[in-house]
Amino acid sequence: MNYKYITIEGNIGAGKTTLANKLAAHFNAKLILEEFADNPFLPKFYEKPQQYAFPLELFFMAERYKQLKDMLQMQDMFSDLVVSDYLFIKSLLFAKINLKEEEYNLYQKLFDIINPQLVQPDLLIFLNAPVPKLQQNIKHRNRSYEQQIADEYLVSVHDMYMQYIRQHPVRTLMLDMTKVDFVKNPADFDKLLQALDKEYEPGIHYL
Template sequence: MNHSFITIEGNIGAGKTTLSHLLSKHYNTRLILEEFADNPFLPKFYENPGQYAFPLELFFMAERFKQLKELLQQKDMFQQITISDYLFTKCLLFAKVNLPDDEFRLYQRLFDIIHQQLIKPDILVYLHAPVKKLQANIKKRNRSYEQNIPDEYLFNIQETYTNYIKQQNITTIFVDASNADFLGNPQHLQVITEALERDYEDGQHYVTLP
């Protein structure tokens, strides 16, 4: 495989972390997982988005930057590939949905300053699942603060992601994850590994799971 830095992305509940774990084990890679549970503003945000959106997004940006900066600078002679279950640009995408215009403009200025210091992934795997599937996965993993996320919020996040991907020149494997079961169906993981082992031009490339 020609990719040394692979990022898995998708909406809340799309299966990013599960797929990242499986791919990391398959390829024996370094694994970078988002430490979202450490964000003290997350439960408060779901209770009162207007009050806690800005500190929530600032905390996420600072922690993601610190984690990626430290880990991507370290060389590992035994593990040449790195897989991450988040794209740093998700900071900006979630902020666009969660913040009012004046706060978003300030946030974007800070984002632009630090984003350029990070290595960009060679390829992005984006898991696209309908909101009904996302809600089922959210219920199944049973994090208390996620249980009342509105469908409209998930739809807005989905639209923001897909619009961003289409506007950018990132090499992206766009996966229809409507029926994804990476843990229970080995064929689904195989489709992803086979897709990652192909060569791609810039832009979006679409994959459907059997």
């Protein structure tokens, strides 16, 4: 396979970590999973979003940067495949949704300083799922602080991702998660593996 750094993205509950684990296991790749559970502000944010949004997003950005920097520095670019379940840009996208304008402007300045220091993925796999599917998955994984996530918030997250992907020349493989199930249907996973053997130009490609 020609891709050495694959990132899986999607809305909350889209199935990013599940697919990242399956791909990493199949290819014996290095796996980078977001350590969201370590963020002490996450449960507080869902209770009082305006009060805790800024420390929440700062913590996420710092942790994502450190994790990606450490892991990618150890990567042998000629032999190692790396699979991650998040883009660093998601820090800025979620900040745009969650922060007040003056907070976001400060946050963006910090982001712009550190983002150029990171290696960008060769391929983005985006898991596109409708809100009812996301809510079903969120309910099933049963993280207490996620159970009250509003449909409107998930729509905002989706729209922000779509805006970013359309405006930037990211080599993106778009998957319709209403039509695939990588856990229950091995044939769906086989189709994805076949798709990863192909060369893609920058832009959106639908599987």
